[in-house]
Amino acid sequence: MATFDDDLSELRSRSLLRKLRTFDSPQQPEIEQAGKSLLNFASNDYIGLATEPALREAAKAAIDRYGVGSGASRLICGTLAPHTKLEETLAKFKGTEAALCFSSGYAAAVGALGALCREGDVIILDKLCHASLIDGARLSGATLRVFPHNHLGKLESHLDWARTNHPDGRIVVVTEAVFSMDGDRAPLAEIVEIKNRLGALLLVDEAHAVGVLGRNGRGLADALQLEGEVDIQMGTLSKALGVAGGYIAGSRRLVDLLVNRARSFIYSTSPPPAIAAAANAAIEWMLSDEGERRREQLWKNLAHFADEMPQHFAEGRKIQSAIIPIILGESERALAAAEQLAERGIYVPAIRYPTVPRDAARLRVTISARHTTQQISTLAAALRAI
Numbered sequence: 001m002a003t004f005d006d007d008l009s010e011l012r013s014r015s016l017l018r019k020l021r022t023f024d025s026p027q028q029p030e031i032e033q034a035g036k037s038l039l040n041f042a043s044n045d046y047i048g049l050a051t052e053p054a055l056r057e058a059a060k061a062a063i064d065r066y067g068v069g070s071g072a073s074r075l076i077c078g079t080l081a082p083h084t085k086l087e088e089t090l091a092k093f094k095g096t097e098a099a100l101c102f103s104s105g106y107a108a109a110v111g112a113l114g115a116l117c118r119e120g121d122v123i124i125l126d127k128l129c130h131a132s133l134i135d136g137a138r139l140s141g142a143t144l145r146v147f148p149h150n151h152l153g154k155l156e157s158h159l160d161w162a163r164t165n166h167p168d169g170r171i172v173v174v175t176e177a178v179f180s181m182d183g184d185r186a187p188l189a190e191i192v193e194i195k196n197r198l199g200a201l202l203l204v205d206e207a208h209a210v211g212v213l214g215r216n217g218r219g220l221a222d223a224l225q226l227e228g229e230v231d232i233q234m235g236t237l238s239k240a241l242g243v244a245g246g247y248i249a250g251s252r253r254l255v256d257l258l259v260n261r262a263r264s265f266i267y268s269t270s271p272p273p274a275i276a277a278a279a280n281a282a283i284e285w286m287l288s289d290e291g292e293r294r295r296e297q298l299w300k301n302l303a304h305f306a307d308e309m310p311q312h313f314a315e316g317r318k319i320q321s322a323i324i325p326i327i328l329g330e331s332e333r334a335l336a337a338a339e340q341l342a343e344r345g346i347y348v349p350a351i352r353y354p355t356v357p358r359d360a361a362r363l364r365v366t367i368s369a370r371h372t373t374q375q376i377s378t379l380a381a382a383l384r385a386i
């Protein structure tokens with residue numbers, strides 16, 4: 001039997017060993033690790049809401065009123081007023097009849113796919129879908145089909161196959177709005193046309209699009225005026241919204257079904273009321289003029305980064321989100337590049353297999369509305385130098 005050490009050594013020898021690092025500062029453009037200050041280009045807090053005063057105040061007020069823990073799962077006595085309020089605000093934000101929040105985006109993905117699909121059904125996923133979507137699809141017991149990233153022809157042929165071979169099954173197409181490790185967008189209008197024509201449901205994970213795209217950061221479906229066409233809108237409250245938790249937004253019937261069947265929702269203590277209150281404040285903040293200004297600042301910062309990296313954005317490559325991958329190939333190369341940046345006081349994570357394909361290790365740069373022009377120029381100069 002292999003020892004734990006055998007497994008760890010194998011990971012180390014392939015440059016795939018991961019280690020935790022502890023930061024002793026809030027999530028902001030400059031973070032502190034072991035007494036050293038680093039410029040943070042790693043966070044998904046794209047708007048800077050993780051430290052926003054309005055959210056802190058909402059969390060504190062909820063703690064004063066409701067305490068810390070929520071005491072039980074949602075279906076027992078763990079549904080507190082902040083949870084219900086958050087779900088109403090989310091539904092309004094997303095333009096849907098209803099919404100349901102989960103403890104994390106991961107739990108939302110696993111819970112929703114498991115509730116909607118079972119043996120005899122078919123889930124068709126983009127190759128680059130997040131691990132939570134893959135795990136949810138696998139756990140559901142449905143038949144899985146994967147299409148190459150953003151490949152509409154393959155999506156269509158999988159759908160044809162599913163219609164023919166599983167005529168009575170439920171068919172769900174799954175994609176991300178903005179892909180978490182590549183930063184590009186799904187061709188949502190085309191996907192909607194195909195799924196409508198061939199008769200399937202569509203789940204879109206807006207994790208990295210909410211707060212960044214669409215009116216007041218409502219996401220990609222909103223930006224393309226396709227809100228009504230996405231049957232299952234998934235997202236997380238933990239990225240640009242700066243808090244924690246996941247959600248599904250859609251029809252009342254969808255939410256009723258999830259309340260009855262989503263195991264990650266039913267068999268888990270509900271999120272702390274302070275988290276729900278802070279998330280509610282985050283959405284209300286996004287809907288304010290100040291929210292819209294901060295989102296515009298993010299896009300100005302992204303444009304500045306693109307101006308500073310003309311060779312990276314050559315050949316018509318455009319910034320599509322707050323995530324900019326710099327693909328280096330082998331894990332060792334990505335690790336070495338991240339190391340060199342750290343020596344210059346900049347933190348950009350090296351992303352390796354199995355998060356990305358074996359030969360596509362990369363630096364994953366994320367930009368925030370809170371970065372200064374100077375900080376972005378410093379990053380660009382360092383990237384050019386290495």
Ligand SMILES: *Cc1c(COP(=O)(O)O)cnc(C)c1O
Binds near residue numbers: 205207236238246
């Ligand atoms: C982060 C992420 C999730 C999971 O959300 P958490 O709230 O962090 O659990 C799901 N999907 C995508 C695309 C993500 O990037």
